[in-house]
Amino acid sequence: MSYRALYRVWRPQTFEDLIGQDHVTTTLKNALREGHFSHAYLFSGPRGTGKTSAAKIMAKAVNCLDGPAAEPCNHCEACRKVMDGSLMDVVEIDAASNRGVDEIRDLRDKVKYAPSEVRYKVYIVDEVHMLTAEAFNALLKTLEEPPEHVLFILATTEPHKLPSTIISRCQRFSFRRHTARNMLHHLQTICQSQGIEADEVALATIAQVADGGMRDALSLLDQVLAFSDQTVDESSVAAVTGSVSRSTLRELMGFCLDQNLTMALETVNELLMDGLEPERLVHDLIQSSRDLLLLLAAPELQEVKERLAGESQWSSLAEQTSVERLETMLDTLIQAQQQMKWAALPRVVMEMTLVRLCQQESPKTDRSNEDQATTIRLQQQLKKLEQKVEELSRVRPSERSKPLSDQSDETIKSPGSSNNQKLAGTERLGAFLQESSPERLQQLIRSWPEVLAKVKEQKITVHAWLIDGEPVAATDERVLVAFKNKIHRDTTEKKTHKTLIEQVIQEVLGFPLQLTTVMKADWEQSRRSSKPSVSEEAVNDRGSGQPNTSAGTSDPVDCAVEWFGKDMVEITD
Incomplete structure (x- = not known):
């Protein structure tokens, strides 16, 4: 098969080619230059960040005929054999399929034999976290004190699953996720060298979907090239990745901010009829809302400048809203994303979310509501003051x-x-x-x-x-x-x-x-x-010309009933 995938063709062959990991490459080059490299290394980090590539470059550097050197020459027989995988002394093991104790025991038995072609026998154990507990125990002693001609390089995406006894026996290097700027620059370099016409917006979308993994980005670029006949544009990237184009997202966000529910639902219906998944649409809307929020809250942020470079429409869209409105939209979208995980009809959840987004009030309306609430609160306070004044007016001046x-x-x-x-x-x-x-x-x-x-x-x-x-x-x-x-x-x-x-x-x-x-x-x-006396009530009643029902009785119970009502009086023996 003559064709090779882009991520294999563009695999880094020197430490200088390993972009975005300067903290790793600088340390390794200094150690190789001085000859103070360790017997065991642990490379950890997200997928597609160069862990296995760095391990192979390290294997070439320690066995290069001109070395050990800070950089392999890539021309000698040892370097060429490591690159094509034909060097018997550089063993690459997939721990996901060789995870048992028997495989590790076999490795431990072969470690003691000296290399046959080069200086060092290098064992590259990929996805080392997949080894069983028994396999880790079998590797412990050999990893701590291997023969002088052996070098172990362990690679993993989940270092927290490794026993602390393994980690303590290695020099650990944490590989970082690639930034969008580094990925975009690398994709542009590849397209220029391959003679590929590529839009910057399309490449930025690929970098965003890859989520920091260079291998994922190159695989997507490879797939887009196969789909669009050696051209890379935004529509081709959207079709391959199943995402929404930036222009469509911008229109949909504009409909939501303008509270145009009809156009928003029609746009979403067209996208869903084209095969777009509701979950993917919500994910893209969250990303767009987040970009707008950062554009308003921190317009000088470098990441925002890179993501929205050359797209003035997003800036004009941000001027139509406020930070508070975007925060509310993000909360609504994130809740919808969580609900879709368990919903039998995710499209219904998507449409309900659009209704909520379009019914959210604009900043001006929000301010008017705040003014109205303030007015109501002041009216209530004024009513209480009036009641207090009226109450005090009925009290004698000495009691006020x-x-x-x-x-x-x-x-x-x-x-x-x-x-x-x-x-x-x-x-x-x-x-x-x-x-x-x-x-x-x-x-x-x-x-x-x-x-x-x-x-x-x-x-x-x-x-x-x-x-x-x-x-x-x-x-x-x-x-x-x-x-x-x-x-x-x-x-x-x-x-x-x-x-x-x-x-x-x-x-x-x-x-x-x-x-x-x-x-x-x-x-x-x-x-x-x-409680007035009976005689006083009789005098008052005669003076007012009203009959006194209690004047002719001296029973205190009857008086109490008359004064307070029978419901308020309880008679006990």
Whole structure:
């Protein structure tokens, strides 16, 4: 077979040809130049980064007739035999198919024999992580102290699967994934030397799909050349790789940003009818959104300049959106990508994702929504202030200096305070008691368990404090909750906690109520002191011309029922 794949034709034959791995090649060349190379090396890294190629170059360098040298000459008999694979002293082993302990024992037995043609016998063990635990154990001693004429080079893509005992016996070199710039430059060099007409955008797409693997990139280029008759353009690359062209992706992103759902669905339908997989389309949309996001967030980033070089349409597309919008789009696309792994109908997931992307609001709409939310919040605060002013207007000037909760606290905190201060707090509670509506209080008591449950759902710590209190009075605008424990009451009075409770009360009852707190002892004292005598009620009733149903009775139970309602009175023996 006369034809050879591009990745075999362009396999690096010297350390200088090994692009993108300067940290490896420089160290190895210095060691070879000084003759201080080790007996065992471990090359690890992603696929297609040059691990096996570096191992073969190392085998040539140590056995070159002009060496050991920093670079093999590639002209002597030893170098030529290593290149065509006919040198018996350079053994390349595939550990994926020779992973058992028997194969390693056979290797261990042959190691002791001296090389027959060159200075060093070199064993290149590819995919060494595939060896079994028994095989690793059989290799340990030989790898640690091999004969002086033996050199081991282990290569793997998954170094974490190797035992630490193996890694500690080797000099480890980590090969890096190729950058898009290095891959694009190498692909352009190959196309120029082969006389191939190639678009830069098409080669950039190949480099992107290869994901840092040079062998993958050369294989894709080989496949595109077979498809398009020695020309490389964007449409040919898209057809071979099953991806979407950059121009089509740009149009689809524009439809999503313009909220043109009809055109977006028609474009996706055409792509799917042409055989494109929904998973691949979502992957390409994620890459495009990520490019736009980086273009907006970090326009000076070198990677963005390289990927979007010469494509001014992407820059104009980025001007139509914002970083926040692109972040939301990326979140939506990533969630769709995860859902497609388990969905029976990935096309439906794709279409649902397009609907979400097109329904997302533009930055201007987002700002208007923020302004609207701010307006609503200010209106609510203004309403609360109006209610507070109205509440204070009903209180005597001497009582406006402190809110109800502070006055009640003062009677508790200051046992030695004057009788006038205590009387003010008691009179204020008495005024609340007179304004209280038994029907509203009964409604609140019936709904109180639901209020506690909803508060617990939203913030369990607030529920822990609020559960100590119980509603004891309610008006059309306020609710009075009495607490046994002062710490529970003080914590409930915090602004954030109080706002949360008032919101829940409004959700449950359907109308707002302001929360007011009091200590249970103060409430009981105020309620007792605010009960008028029977004679006073009779005088008041006669003065007002209204009949007094309790004037002719002296039963305290009947009086209590009359004052508070029969639902609020519990009679015990």
